[in-house]
Amino acid sequence: MERWTMRVAVLGLAGVLAGCAAVAGPPAGEVAGLRFIGEQRMPWKMAFQGTTVGGLSGVDYDAAAGEWILASDDRSGADPARYYRAAARFTATAFDAVALTGVRLFRQGDGTTYPGARQGAQVGGVVPDIESARVDPRDGTIWYTSEGDGRIGLDPFVRQAGADGALRGEMPLPAMLREWPGKERGVRNNANLEGLSFAPDGASLWLALEAPLEEDGELPTPERGALARITHLDRGGRVLGQYAYPLDAIPARPGEGKFADNGISEIVATGPHTLLVLERSAVQGADGRYRNHIRLYEADLRGASDIAAVPALAGAALAARNANADGAKEAPGGAATGAAAIAPAAKRLVLDFNTLGLPVLDNLEGFAFGPRLPNGHATLLFVSDDNFSKSQVTQLLLFEVLPVRPGQ
Numbered sequence: 523m524e525r526w527t528m529r530v531a532v533l534g535l536a537g538v539l540a541g542c543a544a545v546a547g548p549p550a551g552e553v554a555g556l557r558f559i560g561e562q563r564m565p566w567k568m569a570f571q572g573t574t575v576g577g578l579s580g581v582d583y584d585a586a587a588g589e590w591i592l593a594s595d596d597r598s599g600a601d602p603a604r605y606y607r608a609a610a611r612f613t614a615t616a617f618d619a620v621a622l623t624g625v626r627l628f629r630q631g632d633g634t635t636y637p638g639a640r641q642g643a644q645v646g647g648v649v650p651d652i653e654s655a656r657v658d659p660r661d662g663t664i665w666y667t668s669e670g671d672g673r674i675g676l677d678p679f680v681r682q683a684g685a686d687g688a689l690r691g692e693m694p695l696p697a698m699l700r701e702w703p704g705k706e707r708g709v710r711n712n713a714n715l716e717g718l719s720f721a722p723d724g725a726s727l728w729l730a731l732e733a734p735l736e737e738d739g740e741l742p743t744p745e746r747g748a749l750a751r752i753t754h755l756d757r758g759g760r761v762l763g764q765y766a767y768p769l770d771a772i773p774a775r776p777g778e779g780k781f782a783d784n785g786i787s788e789i790v791a792t793g794p795h796t797l798l799v800l801e802r803s804a805v806q807g808a809d810g811r812y813r814n815h816i817r818l819y820e821a822d823l824r825g826a827s828d829i830a831a832v833p834a835l836a837g838a839a840l841a842a843r844n845a846n847a848d849g850a851k852e853a854p855g856g857a858a859t860g861a862a863a864i865a866p867a868a869k870r871l872v873l874d875f876n877t878l879g880l881p882v883l884d885n886l887e888g889f890a891f892g893p894r895l896p897n898g899h900a901t902l903l904f905v906s907d908d909n910f911s912k913s914q915v916t917q918l919l920l921f922e923v924l925p926v927r928p929g930q
Contacts, residue, residue: 552792552796552925552926553792553798553820553872553923553924553925553926554924554925554926554927555873555924556818556872556902556923556924557922558878558919558920558921559616559617559901559920559921560612560616560617560618560919560920561617561918562610562617562619562620562917562918563915563916563917564578564620564916566908566916570606570622571622571624571625572601572625573600573601573625574596574600574601574910575594575622575916576594576600576909577594577595577596577907577908577909577910578592578594578595578888578906578916579593579594579595579652579653579654579888579905580605580653580654580655580788580887580905581593581655581889581890581904582655582656582657583657583891583892583893583903584607584657585657587662589607589623590607590608590610590890590903591605591606591607591655591657591664592607592622592888593605593606593654593655593666593888595651595652595653595907597638597639597649597651597671598635598636598638598639598649598650600910602628602635603627603628603636603650603652604626604627604628604687605625605626605652605655605664605666605687606625607622607623607624607625607626608620608621608623609621610918610920612901613895614895614922617918617920620918626685626686626687627687628681628687628689629687629688630648630689631689633688636649636650637649639671639673639674648668648676648679649670650668651668651669651671651712652666652667652668653668653715653716653717653718653732653887654667654716654717654788654888655667655718656720658682658720658724659724662685663682663684663685663690664682664683664684664687665681665682665683665693665718665720665727666680666681666683667679667680667715667716667717667718667729668680668681669711669712669713669714669715669716670709670711670714671711672701672705672709672710672712673711675701675703677699677700677701678695678699678700678701678709679692679693679695679715680693680695680718680727680729693727693755693757694758696753696761696830698737698833699714699715699729699731699753702736706736706737707736707737708735708736708737709731709735709736710732710733710735710736710741713732713733713741713785714731714732714733715729715730715731715732716730716731716732716785716788716887717729717730717731717752717786717788717799718788718789719797720791721754721794722791722792722794725756726756726762727754727755727756727757728752728754728755728789728791729752729753729755730751730752730753730767730786730788730799731750731751731786732750732785732786732787733748733750733769733783733786734748734749734750734751734769734835735751735834735835737833737835737836738750738751738836739835739836740836741785742769742770742771742783742784742785744772744774744775744776744782745771746771747768747769747784748769749766749767749768749835749840750766750767750769750786751765751766751767751829752765752789752797752821752823753765753830761830763823763828763830764828764829765823765826765827765828765829765866766826766827766829766835766840766866766867767869768866769784769785769801770801770803770817771784772784772803772805773803773805773815774803774805774813774815775805776806776807777806777807777808777809777810778808780805780806780807780808781804781805782803782804782805782806783804784801784802784803784815785801785802785803786799786800787800787801787802787886787887787888788800788888788889790889792820795822795823795824796820796822796823797820798818798819798820798821798872798889799819799820799821799869800816800817800818800889800904801816801818801819802814802816802886803816804885814884814886815876816874816876816883816886817871817874818872818875819870819871820869820870820872821868821869822868822869822870824868825865825868826866826867827864827865827866829864832864838864839863839864840863840864840865840866841863841864841865873921880919882915884906884907884908884914884916885906885907885908885909885914886904886905886906886919887906887907888904889902889903889904890903891923895922899923899924900923901921902920902921902923903918903919903920904918904919904920905918905919906918
């Protein structure tokens with residue numbers, strides 16, 4: 523598979539989207555499937571404008587500028603928290619090139635860059651762990667999430683920045699999405715605000731937790747799944763609804779004493795009641811190496827219970843949403859069903875990335891709709907977080923979105 527190495531000399535790619543329309547956005551109706559177009563990779567620890575590129579955990583398309591944004595989850599360790607601007611060149615049959623065109627540092631209210639973990643712990647500063655970033659469809663500002671740092675008591679947050687990275691504001695979040703002393707409730711450290719999406723009309727936002735709240739039950743295991751909350755909020759932070767998303771069980775068993783997980787890594791809204799949800803599982807084998815299992819689902823919230831007022835899901839009675847026959851079945855959290863059962867979101871598999879036969883399937887953390895192809899179909903771009911590790915890669919995977927045709 524062809525790879526393309528970035529060089530400053532190719533920055534003339536900015537705004538060049540060969541054979542593609544400038545219009546971007548989610549497709550109307552359901553996503554029937556995806557067709558793989560191609561892959562590009564970035565060199566490990568590539569230097570760009572005084573920064574080290576890596577840890578790319580969020581991506582979105584700025585249609586007005588004709589550029590992509592790529593957010594790093596560097597906790598101001600290698601360089602201050604930041605996002606990159608990039609241009610891509612592709613057609614319906616080839617993903618030809620991608621190039622960074624600029625970098626912007628996210629800033630705090632006083633104009634300073636964010637501190638690193640050690641410095642933040644010493645001075646009480648806010649340490650960011652940026653996991654998603656979106657371009658505001660109304661004004662081109664950048665909204666981004668941070669997982670905070672439970673080790674030093676820093677809550678996750680959602681903030682808005684100008685295109686230059688300067689802080690514009692912060693969205694108030696429900697109390698249940700905070701870190702809590704003693705860990706008896708609230709979000710889990712390094713497994714909380716992972717997904718962010720504007721609704722297609724731009725009037726509201728969706729937030730997805732990577733993993734269950736402490737009070738919502740155990741994490742997924744190879745034997746059983748779990749429930750993660752997805753929250754719908756208006757631009758002022760008012761909760762419009764909240765839903766239980768059923769995470770898959772971990773799809774493979776780790777080696778003895780080794781690590782494995784599964785959770786939501788990103789979401790994109792496709793309609794008033796539908797979301798694309800990326801589930802990512804990392805399973806460590808007996809040899810210590812990790813294998814990623816990644817699936818894209820379409821979640822349908824019609825018929826799902828609004829759980830915003832439900833204080834805890836652990837032990838709750840859950841209705842079966844995906845059963846092939848009528849009647850109850852064991853819910854992802856293992857609770858028995860009942861008359862007052864909570865209905866989780868329905869989900870449908872769109873793509874199992876492990877079926878693509880790629881030489882490497884890395885830690886995909888972000889995805890976004892991009893420019894439409896000449897046939898009018900939307901594109902989807904996925905990006906991986908290499909964790910600044912030499913054993914991983916920063917890969918960008920491009921797909922054509924196949925819409926549901928009349929009669930299907």
